[in-house]
Amino acid sequence: xxxxINPFERIAGWQALFIGLxxxxxxxxxxxxxxxxxxxxxxxxxxxxxxFLASFAMQAxxxxxxxxxxxxxxxxFSKTKFRAIxxxxxxALSRVPMLALAIICFLPIVPASVYDIPRMIIFMxxxxxxxxxxxxxxxxxxxxxxxLKGARTVVSFIGxxxxxxxxxxxxxxxxxxGLFINVPTIDALNINKSDxxxxxxxxxxxxxxxxxxxxxxxERGDFNAITVYFDKNMKEKLPPLGLQMAWTQTNMAxxxxxxxxxxxxxxxxxxxxxxxxVPFYFQKETLKLRLxxxxxxxxxxxxxxxxxxxx
Numbered sequence: 001x002x003x004x005i006n007p008f009e010r011i012a013g014w015q016a017l018f019i020g021l022x023x024x025x026x027x028x029x030x031x032x033x034x035x036x037x038x039x040x041x042x043x044x045x046x047x048x049x050x051x052f053l054a055s056f057a058m059q060a061x062x063x064x065x066x067x068x069x070x071x072x073x074x075x076x077f078s079k080t081k082f083r084a085i086x087x088x089x090x091x092a093l094s095r096v097p098m099l100a101l102a103i104i105c106f107l108p109i110v111p112a113s114v115y116d117i118p119r120m121i122i123f124m125x126x127x128x129x130x131x132x133x134x135x136x137x138x139x140x141x142x143x144x145x146x147x148l149k150g151a152r153t154v155v156s157f158i159g160x161x162x163x164x165x166x167x168x169x170x171x172x173x174x175x176x177x178g179l180f181i182n183v184p185t186i187d188a189l190n191i192n193k194s195d196x197x198x199x200x201x202x203x204x205x206x207x208x209x210x211x212x213x214x215x216x217x218x219e220r221g222d223f224n225a226i227t228v229y230f231d232k233n234m235k236e237k238l239p240p241l242g243l244q245m246a247w248t249q250t251n252m253a254x255x256x257x258x259x260x261x262x263x264x265x266x267x268x269x270x271x272x273x274x275x276x277x278v279p280f281y282f283q284k285e286t287l288k289l290r291l292x293x294x295x296x297x298x299x300x301x302x303x304x305x306x307x308x309x310x311x
Contacts, residue, residue: 006140020092028055030102046110065168073160074146090141097134231298255283
């Protein structure tokens with residue numbers, strides 16, 4: 001039992017590093033297969049969609065953030081000399097529980113969406129067990145590799161772990177966001193460079209061009225890029241997370257989204273509004289996305305309606 005929470009008196013240095021790196025590589029592969037994103041030192045989200053490159057990048061960021069913060073904390077609080085390779089090796093090995101979690105996710109415990117409450121509860125309970133195990137390993141790795149004992153060890157460890165979590169999230173969100181495809185968390189709802197450029201020049205676009213951008217954003221799962229075209233009222237009532245949840249609910253009701261046909265878009269004028277309707281094909285049914293643009297070229301309404309709905 002002791003070896004499960006403190007193997008570091010026997011395994012450290014390069015040996016621990018190689019085992020830990022191998023475990024993280026396997027975690028990246030299996031996590032991608034099971035749609036489980038390890039998007040932070042302590043963060044895990046099920047039901048995500050991302051590339052293999054993003055999966056490996058998340059593992060690398062998490063490890064480097066953890067190693068650097070623990071190593072610096074050791075320098076600040078340890079009164080004895082210690083080797084950086086021991087910190088790196090033990091911290092890498094301490095992430096093995098996430099490999100076990102990724103393997104267990106072959107079982108039907110990963111929530112299909114934010115509305116899959118039963119699986120979400122099960123997934124959270126399973127994650128909690130492995131997270132506690134991992135943190136225990138991290139703490140023992142810190143004490144052994146940095147030669148620390150006493151109250152300052154606990155305080156410095158908690159502080160370093162918090163910094164590592166924040167650092168990993170910042171790097172993943174702002175530097176690696178281009179590697180992700182529709183990770184279903186609020187952290188994924190960020191505007192990329194091209195979207196930022198569209199915000200600046202949005203007033204020069206026609207409503208049809210804006211519609212094309214909205215359709216493309218739906219295909220990418222970039223909900224923030226859609227809401228930039230909303231008027232003030234829509235932005236308050238339907239923020240990016242609310243739009244993402246509505247999109248998830250639509251996919252649950254009508255099957256997985258397959259494609260949109262922007263070439264069949266229709267423009268209709270009603271009173272002070274211009275409506276544009278675009279066919280959206282789901283597995284179970286075809287719907288039409290209806291966008292209502294006000295006189296300022298802003299989106300005042302967004303609906304998914306059955307294709308047979310009359311104007």
